[in-house]
Amino acid sequence: MRFGVLGSGVVGRAITARVAALGHGVMIGTRDPDELMSRAGPDPRGRESFAEWRERNPEPDLGTFEEAAAAAEIVVNATAGDGSLDALAAAGADNLGGKILIDVSNPLDLSQGMPPSLLVPSTDSLAEQIQRAVPQALVVKTLNTVTAAVMVDPGSVGGGDHDVFVSGDDQTSKDTVIELLRSFGWTRINDLGGLASARTVEMYVPLWVALRGVLNTPMFNVRIVRAEG
Amino acid sequence: MRFGVLGSGVVGRAITARVAALGHGVMIGTRDPDELMSRAGPDPRGRESFAEWRERNPEPDLGTFEEAAAAAEIVVNATAGDGSLDALAAAGADNLGGKILIDVSNPLDLSQGMPPSLLVPSTDSLAEQIQRAVPQALVVKTLNTVTAAVMVDPGSVGGGDHDVFVSGDDQTSKDTVIELLRSFGWTRINDLGGLASARTVEMYVPLWVALRGVLNTPMFNVRIVRAEG
Numbered sequence: 001m002r003f004g005v006l007g008s009g010v011v012g013r014a015i016t017a018r019v020a021a022l023g024h025g026v027m028i029g030t031r032d033p034d035e036l037m038s039r040a041g042p043d044p045r046g047r048e049s050f051a052e053w054r055e056r057n058p059e060p061d062l063g064t065f066e067e068a069a070a071a072a073e074i075v076v077n078a079t080a081g082d083g084s085l086d087a088l089a090a091a092g093a094d095n096l097g098g099k100i101l102i103d104v105s106n107p108l109d110l111s112q113g114m115p116p117s118l119l120v121p122s123t124d125s126l127a128e129q130i131q132r133a134v135p136q137a138l139v140v141k142t143l144n145t146v147t148a149a150v151m152v153d154p155g156s157v158g159g160g161d162h163d164v165f166v167s168g169d170d171q172t173s174k175d176t177v178i179e180l181l182r183s184f185g186w187t188r189i190n191d192l193g194g195l196a197s198a199r200t201v202e203m204y205v206p207l208w209v210a211l212r213g214v215l216n217t218p219m220f221n222v223r224i225v226r227a228e229g
Numbered sequence: 230m231r232f233g234v235l236g237s238g239v240v241g242r243a244i245t246a247r248v249a250a251l252g253h254g255v256m257i258g259t260r261d262p263d264e265l266m267s268r269a270g271p272d273p274r275g276r277e278s279f280a281e282w283r284e285r286n287p288e289p290d291l292g293t294f295e296e297a298a299a300a301a302e303i304v305v306n307a308t309a310g311d312g313s314l315d316a317l318a319a320a321g322a323d324n325l326g327g328k329i330l331i332d333v334s335n336p337l338d339l340s341q342g343m344p345p346s347l348l349v350p351s352t353d354s355l356a357e358q359i360q361r362a363v364p365q366a367l368v369v370k371t372l373n374t375v376t377a378a379v380m381v382d383p384g385s386v387g388g389g390d391h392d393v394f395v396s397g398d399d400q401t402s403k404d405t406v407i408e409l410l411r412s413f414g415w416t417r418i419n420d421l422g423g424l425a426s427a428r429t430v431e432m433y434v435p436l437w438v439a440l441r442g443v444l445n446t447p448m449f450n451v452r453i454v455r456a457e458g
Contacts, residue, residue, distance in 0.1 A: 112352065117352045117428075118351040132369075158457075197344055201345075203347075206351070209429070219455065220454060222452065225390065227385060227446065
């Protein structure tokens with residue numbers, strides 16, 4: 001499969017590297033590739049620059065949002081939640097129609113301190129906003145409930161014995177995404193139903209943020225524990 | 230300790246029976262005790278009437294919201310989220326001031342189908358609304374993330390090896406509540422911080438509701454799984 005990953009941050013880099021390592025073709029899309037490559041040194045949060053990352057990861061193609069989407073069979077929205085709709089507009093509805101659009105983003109508002117609030121009301125979700133903005137795309141929400149390193153390597157936490165969720169209106173697309181998740185190492189995959197169920201995993205994330213503070217690490221997830229019988 | 234449990238539904242009954250079994254004094258409070266006792270047969274959801282439950286549980290006192298709060302050292306809000314502020318108004322601020330007020334309720338709006346939405350925006354919580362309505366009470370949010378039977382008997386799921394959360398602005402009150410949770414059987418208790426963190430556990434509940442549908446049982450919880458080291 002050929003992937004287009006929209007977003008050059010920690011999440012986009014992790015997914016791009018993982019699908020490339022699995023043998024898929026992939027282009028990472030960003031607003032302005034030249035500007036991105038020209039940024040020197042670590043970013044304000046102390047993370048390596050994209051150019052440094054790219055030295056270690058030369059295989060993926062680099063292009064604009066539009067180029068990454070146009071060349072892809074499966075598109076991943078790995079942009080920040082407050083920029084996702086703009087990024088998808090730049091990618092172009094024509095380049096997304098009929099394609100699986102995996103949305104791993106979160107509509108978090110971190111501007112008001114902790115805990116974060118959400119940029120959407122509880123009667124909506126960013127995934128549904130994206131679906132309305134690109135009606136011909138096959139939007140599947142997943143992976144937004146864990147940190148980037150766990151998204152692509154669930155075995156890095158507790159041997160992978162924890163849960164991930166999938167929401168989407170098109171079952172065939174969800175089945176394809178579930179196969180991709182299995183190839184990442186996920187074994188406990190919960191299909192929550194239609195895309196409206198994406199509201200529930202987006203609303204979970206403020207608790208994840210609070211727990212990251214309590215646990216002092218992002219390397220965790222939750223495992224569903226059931227009564228026997 | 231003497232408890233006042235506001236709410237005569239499944240949650241109020243479970244907590245009342247549990248604290249009584251642990252040797253605490255307890256009065257269950259309701260809007261109109263005579264009317265409650267006069268309701269015949271199972272309720273619209275097929276659950277036993279309060280009068281039937283009371284035949285099996287004769288020890289707890291029964292009174293109005295006001296009487297239950299006035300007689301208590303610790304008050305538990307086990308009313309439905311859409312009726313909590315009215316119930317606490319009926320209990321009376323004078324009867325709640327200086328007392329620990331354990332809020333286990335959820336501000337769910339189930340009127341629009343699944344998934345449920347919340348009656349508060351993500352910048353607020355029912356727990357904080359309660360705190361503002363009763364500024365002299367020591368509000369502690371907990372137990373709202375599991376079904377009633379699990380609240381009072383965590384061992385009924387996976388041997389109790391799963392997590393519960395506590396939020397509140399007064400550390401002494403939280404410590405008392407944590408001791409109470411231990412007496413219920415909880416061993417994995419996460420202090421999320423101040424009462425604003427109650428937003429995160431309230432926002433988690435729509436995911437719980439979705440999972441109840443997928444798992445076809447309310448007898449589950451989540452366990453936090455961390456990376457080793």
